Amino acid sequence: MGKxxxxxxxxxxxxxxxxxxxxxxxxQVTEEFTFTYDLPNDGIVDLxxxxxxxxxxxxxxxxxxxxxxxxxxxxxxxDENGVRVPDGLYYIRxxxxxxxxxxxxxxxHK
Amino acid sequence: MTLLMLLLxxxxxxxxxxxxxxxxxxxxxxxxMTYLPSMQNExxxxxxNTAAGLDFELGNIGWGGSIELLGDLSEKFRIRGSVGGxxxxxGYVEGYNTLQNAILVFFTLGLFSGSSEEDVIRLEDHAxxxxxxxxxxxxxSSGISISAGAGPIYTFASRKLNSPNTSTxxxxxxxxxxxxxxxxxESIMNLGCLPLMFxxxxxxxxxxxxxxxxxxxxxxxxxxxxxWKFGSYIGL
Numbered sequence: 373m374g375k376x377x378x379x380x381x382x383x384x385x386x387x388x389x390x391x392x393x394x395x396x397x398x399x400q401v402t403e404e405f406t407f408t409y410d411l412p413n414d415g416i417v418d419l420x421x422x423x424x425x426x427x428x429x430x431x432x433x434x435x436x437x438x439x440x441x442x443x444x445x446x447x448x449x450x451d452e453n454g455v456r457v458p459d460g461l462y463y464i465r466x467x468x469x470x471x472x473x474x475x476x477x478x479x480x481h482k
Numbered sequence: 483m484t485l486l487m488l489l490l491x492x493x494x495x496x497x498x499x500x501x502x503x504x505x506x507x508x509x510x511x512x513x514x515m516t517y518l519p520s521m522q523n524e525x526x527x528x529x530x531n532t533a534a535g536l537d538f539e540l541g542n543i544g545w546g547g548s549i550e551l552l553g554d555l556s557e558k559f560r561i562r563g564s565v566g567g568x569x570x571x572x573g574y575v576e577g578y579n580t581l582q583n584a585i586l587v588f589f590t591l592g593l594f595s596g597s598s599e600e601d602v603i604r605l606e607d608h609a610x611x612x613x614x615x616x617x618x619x620x621x622x623s624s625g626i627s628i629s630a631g632a633g634p635i636y637t638f639a640s641r642k643l644n645s646p647n648t649s650t651x652x653x654x655x656x657x658x659x660x661x662x663x664x665x666x667x668e669s670i671m672n673l674g675c676l677p678l679m680f681x682x683x684x685x686x687x688x689x690x691x692x693x694x695x696x697x698x699x700x701x702x703x704x705x706x707x708x709x710w711k712f713g714s715y716i717g718l
Contacts, residue, residue, distance in 0.1 A: 396576070396602055397535045400647060424643050424650050425693070425701040426527060458697060459648040461603070463530055477534035481647040 398461075398477035404448040409466045409474055413440045418467040421447060424460050432464070449480055508553040509679055513713030517544045517687075519570055520704040524607065528572060536603065540572030544705070548611070550713060552666075552681070560617040560629055560664075567610050568705070574603040604644040609705050611689065612636045613660060625669050632661040639691035639703045652698045658689025658706070670717055677717035684710045 399405070411417065419433035429451045447464065451457050459481045466474040524540055531538035548566025555561060577599050617631030640653040662685020670677040690704040 396646065422530070423697060424527070425652075425698045426523070426530060427697070427699045427701070458650075460650040461643065461645050461648065463534060472533070475530060475533040477531065477536065479645050479647055 396479075398479055400479045400481065401449070402481060404446055405478075406444055406446040407464065407476060408442055408444045409476075410442050411438055411440045411468055412473070413468075414438070415469040417443075418465075419445055420465050420467065422463045422465060423457070424462070426463075429457055429462070508551065508718040509715035510549075510551050510718060511679075511681075511713050511715030513548055513550055513564075513566075513681070513683070513711045515546045515548065515566065515568065515709055515711045517546075517568065517705075517709035518542065518707040519544050520690075520706045521570060521607070522704060523702055524570075524572070524605070527605075531574065531603065536574040538572065538574045538603065540605070541570050544568050544570040546609070548613075548711075550715070552715065557622065558619050560619060560627075560631070562613070562615045562617065562631070562633075562664075564613045565610070566613070567608065569609070570607045570705075572605045573601055576600050576602045601644075602646060604642075606642045606644075607703055608640050608642075609689075609691070609703075610638045615660060615662070617664060622668065625667070627664075627666045627668050629664045629666070630662070631664065632659065634658070635660045635687055635689050637689045637691050637705060639693075639705070641693060641698075641701075641703060650697075652693035652695035652701070654691045654694045654703075656689065656691040658687060660687035660689070661685050662687075662709075679715045679717055681713045681715060682711065683713070684708070 409419075415438070417433055417436045417438045418431070420428050421430040421432060423429050430447065431452070432445050432447060449456050457480060460479075462478050462480050464476045464478070465472050466476070521540075528538045528540040546566055546568025548564040550562060550564040550566075552560060552562045613633065613635045615631045615633030617629035619627050619629045621628050635658045636655065637658060638653070638655045640651065642649065642651040644650075662683050664681060664683045666681040667679045670679060672678070686706075686708050688706045690702050690706055692698075693701045693703065
């Protein structure tokens with residue numbers, strides 16, 4: 373029994389070591405999604421979507437007065453012209469009173 | 483390869499009889515280059531990724547190589563033409579299965595080990611440059627020469643960003659300017675039948691490239707910055 377385990381255990385480890393069990397620190401999205409954000413205080417809020425060239429492709433919220441606490445918004449993966457954005461990495465910046473307080477990253481693909 | 487190098491070093495010897503009189507000639511060779519590119523946009527991009535929670539590492543030092551042709555027009559003027567490539571990269575690498583790998587290595591006495599790192603986000607900026615430069619020889623002796631020069635540089639650049647399920651790429655080209663000092667060996671080292679010479683160059687180049695793609699919206703790859711080159715040449 374011991375000898376079997378001596379051969380079996382390394383074999384299982386070889387197989388499982390090749391498996392990717394990582395979880396990326398960003399979400400992978402294929403369709404409209406909702407995200408949440410927390411505001412530390414009341415203020416003017418902007419939500420903008422940037423592509424991997426740091427260009428603004430969509431403004432989700434502009435100059436909106438919001439109170440402190442948790443809020444949510446959604447993005448349908450479309451740019452300002454209503455066209456679905458190309459696959460790639462996108463970043464949503466939550467801006468409170470002209471300061472970026474949070475950046476969220478998404479991998480958009482079909 | 484080592485034996486070949488030893489043979490070349492054994493055979494290698496300076497040519498007998500230094501010649502103080504100038505004789506125009508050409509030399510062709512390969513040079514290795516390191517440089518400190520500005521890449522402000524890429525640095526901002528790396529910062530944005532870091533703000534999004536990724537430990538995004540962007541290399542500060544670029545490297546590359548070029549094939550060069552140097553020619554003496556007169557005792558005081560020298561020209562250089564080169565075609566080269568350079569690269570700067572970065573990304574987010576994720577480690578995983580560290581404990582599992584350690585156990586695997588232990589049980590198999592090091593014969594097997596699983597991959598412990600994965601490129602999750604990979605950014606690659608490549609540049610192919612065509613340079614022409616004219617130099618004024620400040621001083622020349624039988625052994626070395628020091629020259630200062632400047633000239634245009636044309637850069638073809640590309641940017642590629644890979645993530646687990648996507649790949650974004652763009653390219654462009656642009657004209658720039660390079661200015662530098664050169665230190666060249668003037669006495670020939672005969673390595674076997676090869677008349678070999680070495681050269682050092684340091685300077686600054688200004689070559690930024692705008693990515694043409696619509697999505698990029700004038701995103702600029704700025705390869706500008708100080709550079710250092712070391713080259714070995716064969717006299718023609």
